[in-house]
Amino acid sequence: MTAVTIRNLNKHYAGYHAIRNISIAIEPEEFVVLVGPSGCGKSTLLRMIAGLETVSSGEIEIVGKVVNEVPAKDRNIAMVFQNYALYPHKTVFENMAFSLRLKKQSRDVVDRRVREAAAILDLGPLLDRKPSQLSGGQRQRVAMGRAIVRDSKVFLFDEPLSNLDAKLRVQMRTEIRSLHQRLGCTTVYVTHDQIEAMTMADRIVVMNTGVVEQIGTPDELYDRPANLFVAGFIGSPSMNLLEGTFATDAGGLYVDHEGHRLPCIALSAARAGTDVTYGVRPEHVHVAVNADPDRHNATVRVVELTGPDRIVALDFAGDTLIATMDKKTPVATGQKVEVSFQADEAHLFDGKTGSNLNSERYASNGE
Amino acid sequence: MIGERWTAYWFVLPGTVLLAAILGFPAIASILESFGLQGGAGPAGGYAALLSDAQFLTASFNTALFVVCVVTLHIILGLAVALLLNSQIRHLWFFRVVAILPWTVPDVIGGLIFRFMLDPLSGGVNALAIRLQLMQQPYDWLGDPDWAMVSVIMAETWRGYPYPMLILLAGLQAIPKEQYEAAAIDGAGAWATFTNVTLPSLMPMILIAVVLDVIWQCRLFGMIYGMTNGGPGDATQNLSLFVYRQYFQFFETSYAASAAVVLAAVLLAVAVPYIRATLREKD
Ligand SMILES: Nc1ncnc2c1ncn2[C@@H]1O[C@H](COP(=O)(O)OP(=O)(O)O)[C@@H](O)[C@H]1O
Ligand SMILES: [Mg+2]
Numbered sequence: 001m002t003a004v005t006i007r008n009l010n011k012h013y014a015g016y017h018a019i020r021n022i023s024i025a026i027e028p029e030e031f032v033v034l035v036g037p038s039g040c041g042k043s044t045l046l047r048m049i050a051g052l053e054t055v056s057s058g059e060i061e062i063v064g065k066v067v068n069e070v071p072a073k074d075r076n077i078a079m080v081f082q083n084y085a086l087y088p089h090k091t092v093f094e095n096m097a098f099s100l101r102l103k104k105q106s107r108d109v110v111d112r113r114v115r116e117a118a119a120i121l122d123l124g125p126l127l128d129r130k131p132s133q134l135s136g137g138q139r140q141r142v143a144m145g146r147a148i149v150r151d152s153k154v155f156l157f158d159e160p161l162s163n164l165d166a167k168l169r170v171q172m173r174t175e176i177r178s179l180h181q182r183l184g185c186t187t188v189y190v191t192h193d194q195i196e197a198m199t200m201a202d203r204i205v206v207m208n209t210g211v212v213e214q215i216g217t218p219d220e221l222y223d224r225p226a227n228l229f230v231a232g233f234i235g236s237p238s239m240n241l242l243e244g245t246f247a248t249d250a251g252g253l254y255v256d257h258e259g260h261r262l263p264c265i266a267l268s269a270a271r272a273g274t275d276v277t278y279g280v281r282p283e284h285v286h287v288a289v290n291a292d293p294d295r296h297n298a299t300v301r302v303v304e305l306t307g308p309d310r311i312v313a314l315d316f317a318g319d320t321l322i323a324t325m326d327k328k329t330p331v332a333t334g335q336k337v338e339v340s341f342q343a344d345e346a347h348l349f350d351g352k353t354g355s356n357l358n359s360e361r362y363a364s365n366g367e
Numbered sequence: 368m369i370g371e372r373w374t375a376y377w378f379v380l381p382g383t384v385l386l387a388a389i390l391g392f393p394a395i396a397s398i399l400e401s402f403g404l405q406g407g408a409g410p411a412g413g414y415a416a417l418l419s420d421a422q423f424l425t426a427s428f429n430t431a432l433f434v435v436c437v438v439t440l441h442i443i444l445g446l447a448v449a450l451l452l453n454s455q456i457r458h459l460w461f462f463r464v465v466a467i468l469p470w471t472v473p474d475v476i477g478g479l480i481f482r483f484m485l486d487p488l489s490g491g492v493n494a495l496a497i498r499l500q501l502m503q504q505p506y507d508w509l510g511d512p513d514w515a516m517v518s519v520i521m522a523e524t525w526r527g528y529p530y531p532m533l534i535l536l537a538g539l540q541a542i543p544k545e546q547y548e549a550a551a552i553d554g555a556g557a558w559a560t561f562t563n564v565t566l567p568s569l570m571p572m573i574l575i576a577v578v579l580d581v582i583w584q585c586r587l588f589g590m591i592y593g594m595t596n597g598g599p600g601d602a603t604q605n606l607s608l609f610v611y612r613q614y615f616q617f618f619e620t621s622y623a624a625s626a627a628v629v630l631a632a633v634l635l636a637v638a639v640p641y642i643r644a645t646l647r648e649k650d
Contacts, residue, residue, distance in 0.1 A: 146553070
């Protein structure tokens with residue numbers, strides 16, 4: 001049995017179709033991240049699962065039971081809000097104890113469960129404080145504590161880290177992940193940050209303007225983006241996208257980009273003449289600095305050192321290409337270089353629909 | 368820097384002088400008057416006499432009873448109406464306007480309206496009660512000391528509730544929606560949400576409403592003047608009416624001033640902690 005199943009779900013606000021026919025099946029103990037640009041409907045979907053928004057059509061099932069008509073208070077889910085939504089007049093202890101007290105748990109049970117949660121989250125010394133006396137990171141922990149004291153079937157997080165500073169954010173990512181491993185609870189986590197999604201998720205749901213663009217593991221999304229949107233959204237620095245046209249010569253099918261011959265995998269020759277977007281990840285842009293001057297086809301414009309790699313912006317046929325290079329290779333601004341691509345590393349997206357043409361091949365490889 | 372600071376005081380000076388003159392002159396005049404310094408009672412002023420004046424003590428008791436009842440009812444009714452107006456009902460703007468209407472009635476006129484409605488011969492209240500067979504005979508409500516008090520309390524409850532209601536509505540609207548959502552997720556029903564989220568968050572606003580309303584109701588004059596003129600006898604006479612009568616009916620100016628100063632002192636005692644708390648929040 002799945003933990004959460006969403007079938008043909010729709011949400012209409014007055015005149016706005018915010019969730020469009022979404023179906024997702026979430027397995028028990030799975031950590032699923034909903035990711036997409038701001039306004040794409042992530043929060044709406046999460047809030048529908050929580051019971052905070054009504055369903056326009058379709059079905060939401062939690063552990064085998066359709067909950068469309070079940071009010072939020074009876075769904076037994078736990079949720080962490082973006083601004084934490086702690087009760088300002090209650091102490092940390094009482095914030096965490098509230099749901100247990102509502103369930104009329106005995107004093108001993110309340111005390112034990114809250115202290116257990118506090119121990120997991122290092123909140124022990126803060127139990128008597130009010131939320132206003134806590135730092136952002138501590139409030140975040142209390143919000144999580146409030147969620148974990150309950151025996152919830154499903155955990156929902158709505159951008160829980162977006163109010164924290166960069167360092168704390170990275171630290172909390174790991175903490176939430178290890179908490180998930182420890183408690184093994186099904187989790188649906190919303191973020192607009194694709195790096196957060198890539199580092200935390202078992203599976204990622206990429207959303208855009210109310211539709212699901214692709215569902216897959218971080219690797220699947222990175223290596224086989226279903227379409228141009230996912231290709232551009234996942235990955236940092238993002239994939240280089242060059243507009244071109246399919247053409248054929250003695251060597252077979254290739255992509256013509258401003259007169260440059262870009263190699264591509266063998267697809268039906270019937271595609272010749274149709275438009276295509278040629279996608280290459282920065283690590284697949286091969287830069288040769290000592291090549292024969294006759295073969296130079298690009299100029300280095302900007303060189304950025306970022307940790308282990310060098311990120312280089314190149315002028316290539318009127319476009320900007322981003323490449324990651326080994327730090328040891330010397331390269332300077334203004335330098336002429338040769339750029340090359342490999343057919344099996346390039347992604348081809350249909351010029352009209354934006355869907356990934358490589359997927360035809362993934363399918364035939366039985367993957 | 369020091370120069371600049373003094374410049375700032377110069378800017379404040381005209382306003383301060385004006386305020387001091389407007390507020391200060393009558394205050395000082397009243398205090399002087401109360402000690403009979405403009406010709407009148409002995410050195411202890413009217414103050415000693417007040418303590419043994421049954422009328423003054425009755426007026427004080429009436430004021431206290433009236434204020435406690437009216438303010439309590441205002442907060443309960445105001446909160447109930449504010450909760451309704453804060454919900455997602457249709458044609459909300461219409462109900463908001465209707466709810467505020469009593470506040471637009473001047474208080475003397477409000478008093479007269481109730482007096483007409485409660486009139487034993489021509490009033491609508493008696494006619495309606497008889498038609499509904501709640502009673503056989505018309506009754507002179509305002510002629511009965513107890514019912515007269517109940518009537519003025521009811522009348523002022525109706526006329527004055529919109530003010531605390533608006534304060535509480537503003538308070539309700541300032542409570543973040545996520546608080547309610549978090550409570551729903553935690554499994555709280557309507558009552559648990561009200562006692563755990565709404566009420567604690569609203570407490571500062573309730574306090575403000577209580578303090579302002581107490582001050583307002585202590586000074587109330589027009590409503591009672593229009594409705595019962597303090598009668599029957601002195602059954603509904605409050606301190607404001609007592610001062611008024613001493614001054615304009617008995618011409619006991621010094622005595623009236625003493626009572627006025629006592630009332631002002633009590634109000635000040637209520638107002639000062641409130642003003643201090645408000646100022647402290649601004650820091
Ligand atoms: N209560 C509402 N009424 C009307 N439109 C809404 C409401 N809530 C959200 N929307 C719209 O639905 C879309 C999705 O919103 P949301 O789910 O909050 O996006 P996200 O969380 O992905 O940033 C947005 O365009 C937003 O303007
Ligand atoms: Mg959102």
